[in-house]
Amino acid sequence: MSEMWPAGYVPVLLARISRPDSPAIDGYLADGGYASWKKVLAGIATGEWTPSKVTDLVKASGLRGRGGAGFPCGLKWTFVPPKEKRGNKPVYLLCNADESEPGTFKDRVLIEKDPHQILEGMMLASFALGVRHAYLYIRGEMVHGAEVLNAAVDEAYAKGLLGKNVQGSGLDLDLTIHRGGGAYICGEETALIESLEGKRGHPRIKPPFPAVSGVWASPTVVNNVETLCCVKHILDRGPDWFRTYGRNEKNTGPKLFCISGHVERPGVYEAPMGIPFLELLALAGGVKGGRKLKAVIPGGSSAPMLTAEEVQSMPLDFDGVAAAKSMLGSAAIIVMDETTDIPKAVANISKFYAHESCGQCTPCREGTPWLNKMLKRVVNGQGKRQDLDLLVQVASQMGNGMTICVFSDAAIAPVLSGIAKFRPEFEACLAKAASPDFALTAPSDVTEKVAGRMAEGIHS
């Protein structure tokens, strides 16, 4: 693996990954692991540690969710109704390890190389939320990661860090690793919940939000792997320490960045939140072969594409990338050099969404394959002059609340941003077509008619 950090930076999340046998509990304990968990457990009886104290520390740290949305973690926890309102319903913690966003591979490193920091974060969050059984949902493809996590859970039980009356604290806590079956949509938190219940991963209509009614109709908090690791470090060193990382009060903490595509040294990098894009690119050895930068997708394939000019002074944090009209998302930075065929790249991304749509909502189920079909014919030299406008028109009717979840918004982001920013390249594809009018008599004319009807709105 290729994980790194800036010169002089002391890694936090990746601190242990290159230790020999880093996943084993003995090394983790020797490095001071589970100190926070034991400290909290020991302080329950004396009243020194209460759930609200842990939540307050996380709130004070400014920690924002690392899964994509960047929602304040502590605030999310406070949405769980108090005991008097939820009755006898248990509260569940669900760690989202369904890392599937194209370009994202940061959680994989934490899972495979330092699983106990994830488990300790889950234990501390469970205490804060009053959870008695926590689940970690790992994507089906991470077979090795699931084995590492299951071994870590067994070790934690054996050391009395999980189970009945943990460390004599009177607290019971179980933790189960649950492996998915291969479906991108399960990374969406309500689809994750449905999938954990043993169903198809169909996102739910919100409200109710999971904090009120989640898995098994009980209050549920869903947090990303990296977020929960941050919780462990906040409990170790305090919220003030956490806030020393980052550009401002709204973007705090150490952060993992996945950099892939046309760079010399792709990999997972740890840096303070807000590191300028160009610094991270330099850390990764720059653009491959010393070529020129053309475009960047800053937050996984769902994030709008940015041009080389747009990223020149962009800080990599939630608000910095949002100011450039894209999103930090899962901090998956996909670099494209001057040789990149942008229409082909956009067509490739549209293939992903066409395949992964869960099929519940019509605009997404129908729209994603149509976008893919149209883009394919454009890059194959069979496009028609009006195709670009048609693509934009169809895409424009798939987002902004037309569907249950934001998958559809994610699917159109690369299409709309790609065409808007690199339109001459798409037009060049059309100009290359043998005869621009060829398709008028070809079978794909049907495609045009149906897509045209879609674009006009089938309801009218």
Next chain:
Amino acid sequence: MSGGAGTPVSEQAGLPRVGEHGALSAGKAVAFSPKALARFEKLLTRYPTKQAALLPTLWIAQGEFGWISREAVDYVAGLLGLSPAFVWGVTTFYTMYNRAPVGKHLIQFCTSISCHLAGAEEVFAECRKILGDLKPGETSADGRFTVIEVECLAQCDKAPAVMVNDDDFAIITKDNLQKFLGGLR
């Protein structure tokens, strides 16, 4: 959605569907080994409902039988008190449950964006050509290889990334493809 990347083996290879709930038949009844049954019983203790054990039970079934046949669907449904139609509905939603027998080596090529930028589609095509002009999802005549296209494997720093059965492989290119295939036993 059909015929795309990540589509299960039976659909990529265009195999017919048979049976009440659309699953292929294995032609014989199936049952878990005592060891698998013990794993299944342990699973049930981890969830408040039996249904929640469905995905992990399907994994046990795939481990035991190699793929999810009509008989496997009926068996799992019986174990969990669910209808076969429901179990099949869930099975088909996820891409990793094989709905047809696969070769000894199920080679899964990622062709999502970072692997695409590294030329994954060409490697995928070249691999199928080498193994006897296999179509996506088709198994080689000797039963050793099935080659499919899958979506992002979260190994974008090792593009083009490939999985063979449960194992991850990094940077499989046209140049090292022969060596990679030769290494599979």
